[in-house]
Amino acid sequence: MKNFQTIGKWFACIGFVLTIQTLSAQTFPDRPIVLVVPNPPGGLVDTSARLLSEPLTRVIGQPVIVDNKPGASGNTAYQYVAKAKPDGYTLLISYSGYHVGNPALMDKLPWDPIKDFSPIALLTVSTNVIAVHPSLPVNNLKEFIAYAKANPGKLNYASQGNGSVSHIGTEMFKQSTGVDMVHVPYKGSGPAIQDVLAGQVQVFISTPPSVMQHVQSGKLKGLAVTGKNRHPGMPNVPTTAEAGLPSFQLESWVALYAPAGTPAPIIATLTDAVKKSLALPEIKERADVAGVELRYLTPGATDALVKKELPYWSKAIKSAHITLD
Structure with a gap:
């Protein structure tokens, strides 16, 4: 009998937690959202965050704040978001150099690129x-x-x-x-x-x-x-292929992530809002001026991109004997 009572209490607790999560997802968002950036102001990552924050504020109906937390080769921001409450209010602006590079550069990485984060969308890409x-x-x-x-x-x-x-x-x-x-x-x-x-x-x-x-x-x-095409902001600068080095290409990307365990309805709300934000014509114009290419990808496609690039960057880093020392 005691076992049945214990099981009953266990299911009741699960039901309570699921009810709280459902109510939270239904009211999301009801306060400001913070975009944690692993870099200082300036550059691709910060630029991408600020391109997104203003239209996302309009689309989602709550202030979207950019919070720069540089340090420890990105780990300060990544660890902060990985440990944040998975409620959709603390998000990570992730940079490819950290997300797929750090796992190969560090033996004891304080976060996992797949297990600790839930993808929301790919935001931007950039040649170099x-x-x-x-x-x-x-x-x-x-x-x-x-x-x-x-x-x-x-x-x-x-x-x-x-x-x-x-x-x-x-x-x-x-x-x-x-x-x-x-x-x-x-x-x-x-x-x-x-x-x-x-x-x-x-x-x-x-x-x-x-x-x-x-x-x-x-x-x-x-x-x-270092991309396949010339950059519209620098039309007189040739590609590496045009300049005689076709074997060298290099592209960076920026994506939006939530802490692992964030409820699926909240991820869906954020993904839809990001897609609408990046589709606004004035954002495309601002991105062109900033030298950034908008490239929206779904959570699934973003996850697939990361899983594809992790072994590629690991091989490149080890071949070049790159370390953080």
Whole structure:
């Protein structure tokens, strides 16, 4: 009899929890939503968050706040969201360099890229730009590669931090071309671009939001974009294939995630709101100006993308002997 009473109480508890979750999902959202960004202001990740926050506020009917939490190669933000209450009010703006790069870079990662997060949508993608300080006596990619080979170890390149896409991508560029450059890591695109503009480091392979305006103004030389097509904001900058290096391509993406365990109705509400937000014409215009490509994917398609890229980036990182040290 006691066993039946215990089982009855257990089912009653489950029913109570499910009822609370259902009521919560039905009233969601009834307060501000926070987008946690693993990078400082500036660059692709922060730009993507701010592109989304204003239209999402209008579509969903509650304030959407951007909260930058840089540090520990993205782990500060990822761990914060992984441990947050799964109620849809604390979300992660995830960066491909962290989401699929960190699992291969760290032996004891404090979060799991699949188990700890529920995908909501892919938001943006971006090619990268090979940019150099104008003091370098080069005018195209072939000249730059030749100059770097003639001056091994004398050029410094900036990255957004150890293990970032700009770090991994530049190491892959070095492997592809045989050049030798010294890595100078920064805490995000903002600090990195300042030293590149000052000539303290000479090379930066980064996303268009970090370098496009400086290439347009002539403060940096854009040698190539690492995608299949030229970038509309830099129509005179050739692709790597056009510049003579077809084997090197590099693309970054940004996605929106909730903590694992977030109720499916809340995920569905957020996914629908994101899709509507990214479809607004003025957001496309703002994205073009910022140098970001909007690319919505469903939760399932986003999950499939991550599962496909995890082994690919792991192989690339290990082949290039990239570490966080």
